[in-house]
Amino acid sequence: MPDSDGLVAADGIFRTLPDTPIVMFTLFKTDELEYAANLMGIRYVVGKEEGVPTLLNAVEDELSRSAPQTHRRFQSALRRSTQKNH
Numbered sequence: 001m002p003d004s005d006g007l008v009a010a011d012g013i014f015r016t017l018p019d020t021p022i023v024m025f026t027l028f029k030t031d032e033l034e035y036a037a038n039l040m041g042i043r044y045v046v047g048k049e050e051g052v053p054t055l056l057n058a059v060e061d062e063l064s065r066s067a068p069q070t071h072r073r074f075q076s077a078l079r080r081s082t083q084k085n086h
Contacts, residue, residue: 007033010040021066023058 006024013020022042026033029047037045043065044058056078063071 007036007040010037010042014040019066021062023055023062025055 006026010022010024013022023044023046024033024037024042025046025048027048029045029049034045044062046055046058060071060074060078063074
């Protein structure tokens, strides 16, 4: 997000859709960013150096908590995706 940052974007999302689960994926993960994100209600801040598998685990966990039907669709899509790649 070249003209903004994830906290500003999350604030805008929460103002419009307060129950929206957010997983932050960032190049610049710091303890301060994670703390600020957690205070806003963001449970997961994943650094890009942690990789896509960590991001997918965070998304899956967040969906399982907040949107069970969406979580089932996510799991199904993920299975199809991994089957295509093998």
